[in-house]
Amino acid sequence: MEAKRLYQPQQNLSDRIPVIDLAALQDSHVDESERKRIIVDIANACKNWGAFQLVNHGIHQDVIENAREQARQVFELPSETRWKAKREQGSLSGYGNGPVIGDAVDDKIVSEAITFGYPQSEAAVIASKLWPNGNPGFGLSIDRYNADSHKLALTIMRLIVEGLQPRASLAHFQPYLTEQFGLLRINHYPVSNHPARDIGLPPHIDDTLLTIVHQGSDVEGLELIKDGEWVSVPPRRDALIVIVAAVCQVITNDTYKACLHRAVPNRNKTRLSMVYSAYPPVKITITAAPEFVSHTHPPLYKPFTWSEYLRGKVRHILHPLDGLQSEKKDADTQNPYAKSSGKGSEPLQDRGMRSEIRSY
Numbered sequence: 001m002e003a004k005r006l007y008q009p010q011q012n013l014s015d016r017i018p019v020i021d022l023a024a025l026q027d028s029h030v031d032e033s034e035r036k037r038i039i040v041d042i043a044n045a046c047k048n049w050g051a052f053q054l055v056n057h058g059i060h061q062d063v064i065e066n067a068r069e070q071a072r073q074v075f076e077l078p079s080e081t082r083w084k085a086k087r088e089q090g091s092l093s094g095y096g097n098g099p100v101i102g103d104a105v106d107d108k109i110v111s112e113a114i115t116f117g118y119p120q121s122e123a124a125v126i127a128s129k130l131w132p133n134g135n136p137g138f139g140l141s142i143d144r145y146n147a148d149s150h151k152l153a154l155t156i157m158r159l160i161v162e163g164l165q166p167r168a169s170l171a172h173f174q175p176y177l178t179e180q181f182g183l184l185r186i187n188h189y190p191v192s193n194h195p196a197r198d199i200g201l202p203p204h205i206d207d208t209l210l211t212i213v214h215q216g217s218d219v220e221g222l223e224l225i226k227d228g229e230w231v232s233v234p235p236r237r238d239a240l241i242v243i244v245a246a247v248c249q250v251i252t253n254d255t256y257k258a259c260l261h262r263a264v265p266n267r268n269k270t271r272l273s274m275v276y277s278a279y280p281p282v283k284i285t286i287t288a289a290p291e292f293v294s295h296t297h298p299p300l301y302k303p304f305t306w307s308e309y310l311r312g313k314v315r316h317i318l319h320p321l322d323g324l325q326s327e328k329k330d331a332d333t334q335n336p337y338a339k340s341s342g343k344g345s346e347p348l349q350d351r352g353m354r355s356e357i358r359s360y
């Protein structure tokens with residue numbers, strides 16, 4: 001079948017964010033030439049944008065809407081009830097500021113989050129804390145969306161690996177294609193009276209392999225850097241936004257760059273985003289694949305394991321090995337995109353933010 005083409009030739013950068021249509025992959029008989037075309041389109045999107053919108057992705061719209069509806073109810077509960085489901089030390093699941101912000105305290109931040117690990121989401125336990133009288137729909141809806149997102153993340157990862165140039169042997173990437181690990185984060189952004197001053201989520205890159213965002217149908221908020229400009233990603237009910245994250249940058253030795261992005265608050269409407277982060281396997285050494293290393297292009301980043309990262313032993317994944325930058329430098333000044341970022345993208349420390357942004 002004929003897949004829709006990418007890159008509408010329009011002036012507005014928002015309209016030019018690549019839209020990848022996976023319809024051809026949902027057919028019972030997948031046309032190999034269509035599949036190849038999708039792979040090339042994804043490769044171009046990763047290289048040129050570090051992000052793309054994905055339609056006909058295979059996650060049923062009802063699954064998305066049910067999860068959103070259940071998640072929305074969390075943020076309607078009184079604050080003291082929400083805190084009953086607080087994310088405990090060592091757990092991936094629970095209510096809190098969310099790992100992107102970590103324990104950064106800043107009165108300009110207007111967002112909150114609840115997270116669910118995958119495959120151990122603890123969604124039913126969390127539901128019992130939030131709704132002592134029961135809410136079985138909550139765990140079912142969250143777990144279904146979590147599982148479907150996980151499956152989709154593996155599909156996208158495979159398409160990304162197949163599109164890598166130089167042609168990568170699947171051997172190095174095999175563990176990344178089979179891992180069973182991730183995190184679903186639901187971000188809630190209340191209405192802001194000072195949208196120009198307030199921060200939904202500060203500029204950051206995600207530290208994982210890749211991120212899949214559903215931002216709903218009607219409230220803008222997700223922005224990403226393109227050519228030094230902040231570009232707003234148009235909300236689409238039917239679309240998921242895929243964002244290249246730090247581990248992809250490490251294993252491709254900078255062939256694909258993690259995309260710097262942020263969330264801006266809205267003056268009139270609350271906003272809810274569902275964000276699935278695909279984790280790398282816990283034990284393998286995460287390092288550049290041999291295809292992306294040569295005498296003239298040695299590995300740019302220190303090898304590490306995800307387990308070390310989760311235990312806080314590795315703080316800056318994209319800390320270059322070239323000796324030009326010291327450990328003292330901030331996470332965002334090490335991010336090549338941060339330096340070239342345009343309006344509104346002043347370094348975090350200038351915005352009164354803690355510079356260490358972690359996004360596991």
Ligand SMILES: O=C(O)CCC(=O)C(=O)O
Nearest residue numbers: 100187215222263273275
């Ligand atoms: O709310 C959004 O659209 C983006 C959220 C995000 O970047 C994150 O949770 O890492």
Ligand SMILES: [Fe+2]
Nearest residue numbers: 205206261359
């Ligand atoms: Fe993010």
